Amino acid sequence: MAITVKDQIFSLETANTLYQMKADLFGVVKHLWYGEKTGVSMEYLLDYPDVGFSGNIYEAENDRTYSLNTMPLEYAGSGVGDFRVPAVTVRHADGSQALDLRFQKYFIRKGKYSIPGLPAVYAEENEAETLEILMKDTASETEVHLFYGVLEEADVITRSVMIINRGSMPIVLERAHSLCMDIPDGNWDWIHFHGRHTMERQAERTPLFYGIQESSSTRGTSSHQQNPSVLLCERDCTEKDGECMGAVLMYSGGFQTQIEKDQLGQTRLVMGIHPDTFSWQLEPEQNFWTPEVILSYSANGMAELSQRFHHVIRHNVCRGAYQLTKRPVLINNWEATYFDFNEEDIEQIARQAAKLGIDMMVLDDGWFGKRDSDTSGLGDWEVNEKKLKGGLGALVRKINDMGMKFGIWFEPEMISEDSELFRAHPEWAISIPGRKPMRSRYQLVLDMANPEVVEYLYQSISKILRDNHIEYVKWDMNRSISDWYTSILPAERQKEMPHRYVLGVYELLERLTDEFPEVLFEGCSGGGGRFDAGMLYYCPQIWCSDNTDAHERTFIQYGTSFFYPISAVGSHVSAVPNHQTGRITSLETRGTVAMAGSFGYELDLNQLDQNEKEKVAEQVKAYKEYQELIYGGKYYRLSNPKKDDLAAWEFISEDCSKILVQGVAFRAASNVLRHRIKLLGVDGAAIYRFVKGRQKEEKLSGKALMTGGILIPAIKGDDVAFEFYLEKIEEC
Template sequence: MHLVTPLATADAAARRWLLRTPATSYVVGLDAGDAPRCLHWGRALTAEQAAALVAPATAGASSFDSATAGDEELVTEAGARFETPSLQVAFPGGDRGIDWRFEGHDVEGGHLTLRFADRRHPFLVELHYRVYAGSDVIERWTVLRSALPVTVLRCDSAAWSVPILRDYRLSHVTGGWSAEHALRRTVPVVGETVLTGRRGVSGHHANPWLMLDGGDATETHGEVWSGALAWSGSWRITVTRGPAGRAGWTGGAGHEGLTFRLAPGAEWVTPTFAGLYSAHGYGGASRAWHHHVARHVLPEPDEPRPVVYNSWEAVGFEVNEANQLRLARLAAEVGAELFVVDDGWFGGRVGDRAGLGDWWPNRERFPGGLAPLIDEVHRLGMRFGLWVEPEMVNPDSDLYRAHPDWVHHTPGRPRTELRNQLVLDLARPEVADQVRKWLHELVGEHEIDFLKWDFNRALTEVGPDGRAWHDHVRAVYAILDQLRADHPGLRVEGCAGGGGRTDLGMMARTDQVWTSDNTDAHDRIAIQRGFSQVYPARVMAAWVTDSPNPLTGRVTPLSFRFHVAMAGALGLGGDLLAWSPEELAEAARLVAVYKDIRPVVQFGQQYRLDGGVQYSGGDRVVVLAWRGPVAFGGPRIPLRPAGLDPLGRYRDEDTGDLHHGAVLMASGLDLGLDGGDYASALVRLRKEG
């Protein structure tokens, strides 16, 4: 990807604007009624070429058709518009819909702002666009301002249009708890396909990103248009495929029914909804997303993610100072760099029925507080981390007994308990302030290097004002932002019962995310493949745990578990106290191997292969290959690396064998994975010459 200066340029006479990225262009223009329309999103255009674009006709074929072409930048309800609305507002008296009147624009480097007013009411809408040097991602968001009280029924961040294609294919993920990121590729219906999360988090069951192509894209070839929403609460993306052949989507925070009042003089700013065009297939789109997330989303992108040991699967709620000290010593011996104490260290937390909200060390389990354990972990050369669930409270807790009104609830109705807990109402400033204060004290007083921030149930009884769903998430963001500002050395892992808060909004405030509570290596292959469509390996926490697996009961070799987890930010979560000396020695060897390949895995370019994954960085290439259960007599398919220099020569760092790049990509590597079920291999190549 060659770098160009990102520009948002204006053609005042034609009333159109060109946004340029290194490999793509985006052109927005105004029609005769001042409605903003997408004129082009795709391959790079010059200013002269952009000026030559002709907008498609807007008149419908009949009086039952929409008068628009399905390419508006934010669809309203005014006039004969029958596409999915992006912006729905009700003015005093019941008047709905925005009749666009262009007010002006601002261009500052890569940031374009288009300003509009409604022709009847003192109501303002700003459409924002931003591009960055070296990134093909375009960020968009919307700002509302009103001089009179209005009811906002829906306010998406942006609507995105793709060219008219012969056919379309939609890519997204589905799943559930411990089954996140299951990749789906389907033909979108003519009509509306709604992807949504209604649980107050981005979700296990879906995730706020999508891709559209013409049905002919592959990992390596074809045009792909994609979008990802930077939001960690409820969300909705509606894909529309019109009868005339046009397709696109609109999306943003919230779900249906979450209306709220916008007071006179108030401002509403949506989260960012980013879009990306790639001419290089799904793999090219993914690598472009990975690059953007690393350079323009993550707070500390260039830090190697440490090898974590987390004690949860070893001891569960039976955590105490003695077993944590024993585990810490073993973790240090196998090469862990960060030791994390999970749930059960605080208050009356001896199970999941009590203690949430009482964030001080349990004196029966830690008689001297946390200091002796933290000191020993630091002496062993590791950093120290704690599991916390700041947004939650058990009814059986001192906090709840003192402040029963601090939770989301509907007066006069039962309070829904999920996992025996309730959710603190962080939309209330006094509640959010209390959470911020105890986190600040915990981190500052105990030399905490790392927090695993969890969220283990969905939101319910959030209240009559729909903005509380938004305000809760914004409070979480504000607390994390302040905590990191106050403690610059603190690192954070985002978690919500596994991958329930995997999104660009959370990644802007955390260093990695917990991918799934399912640590079964065989299941993780598919989970991690779906995760990698948009999110980079460096943020994908992946543990090696016990066999049989605690969740699935599946028995797999230790090397297989390691090779799968090495594809992300490696962690250990097994009961090291029960591992044999041989297993501990093998683990130490494999951790050392991971530390050698970590710069390539975490900072290189990822290529999804048939039967594995490849990372390329500098002159090194790392291939991780695996296979699950196989049928007798099935073909042994060589694994074909990708993205190599066809004229280059590559030396196997472990065997010394020399390979030609063109031969590897054409004939593949015969890895000899015939050692039974759950065989795996790691290949390290270095380019010579």
């Protein structure tokens, strides 16, 4: 069994890890251990002195060593003597905010729990077990149920919390985090992923300092600026060695990750919905579920940890027909035409794409309503037949007759003031009565907390999908949200709206993906502004960034790879000079970088010369040959592009028989040795043959590839791509 209980000690075991906690004499649930398996109780490590100004619970009498302010707790309440960051805060009917949680009972069940209205890891009954621990406040009828999903073979544990009001009066949740984990010791570095629009998920590693460090978003989305993921690693941890643990929040709204290094050098990690844009009133017998956190630990470096997250997200989060299968190579018209197109322009791009082996034509923004710029039309999801004569159906049939699939762009959550929808329902746009709303990209946001809005969008979008043979939807969301107010809630409950908004988005996505399971949904929010595990539950790929510059994409995709699978990364070849940076890189470099993801093109193929078209056809063919390895193989980061002169990465099949190494050398220099990169995860007892990148007859041992490495070609010019493909031919 993955979950065992003995003497009130709860041990959650995966293939390589142990997560352990104990309900003690006073009913306080203490966190004991998260790390490698030990085979014993780790309670012996908890030996605390009398720490000044750390108070003691009443039942401990004069035992001054027993303090909630020093001990590692499994889920920390507030207002009762633990002065570290809390996991939960409740305002009771009398105005008090104390919550002193004590153990009541537990349940163990086969299979993995699910969460009503929220995305969550799923598993077959024989793949997972669930532990539920019931805790109760000492002075009120507030219950807190801790849920743990243990996926033994995946080396993953999930966390969620359900809070129930068993009293006779309403209570208000003012903070309800999903994860609270106290780590008694360790010399930890913190890696978080910051950024901005067109430069998302930039990995930053810093030592923990005494006090509170935070990454968060109050923008209504998980945001370009911070990602709802966190990695803690020992100071000497590398890609292939050392202890590290990571957590990913399956949530697409405002979030908060706080890490506190306390007075004793202990570390507390809490993670969940951001309390600045959250509260929730619970009536008697009502409950509230927090979003899920995915948690994993590795004693063998960050590459192994990343691979565990890649596997569980791909196999137990993503869904639909394209979850594990190959994806179509697509061409998107956005950077080729922007809003200025007609059906002949789209047909011309598709005709050329079909000749080059591209599988799908995606029609981006501008096909609906009065949409000739970004100032009008959003919300009017009806085809603009002035642009597309004969309607959408006629265009789709023509594209299909070319042997291509057809995809389309929506921005469902937005509304333009210059739209028929706004004129009919101005109250559906988010704004505070008596205030002018903030515009962004000259658009407003629909009130997704309102069931009428969700129903309108479902009817509008599903009609387009039913009436036309559409096999792909790009779901965009192009602004941060402010002016929070909804007509469906009374004044004292307006702070519930941001979470209700996210629940409305999830409801709409659930209905559409359930009705159209064969459609490939791709998430997007100005590129990577909502790149999170919550969206991946509905959309197995997300447009990684609006920045398609190959050089800068190496940094963006590097940070993304720490938690998110390569199959989830939407990545395209675009035109040069690049539309975001003005940089000129070769077609080879743009293709190599874009192959480390879900591949496609974002340019007018008709503007390419014959030689470039032939290269595109070669890239498409190569990607289709590599795609199974890129999606299903183990991924390794072979360099840190922020520190090194190159970006390099590796895909290796599970049986170590096939290896694909790709990368970009950033700068040419004279009179220097060639760059050398050492591979990871290779079968050291095997001989490998270079199929591509060297002379075909050249062979090297796996040991040589890992210790001596590969010399990349001599570099002439900047941002030069390289690629090696190797196959195992024999044992040493």
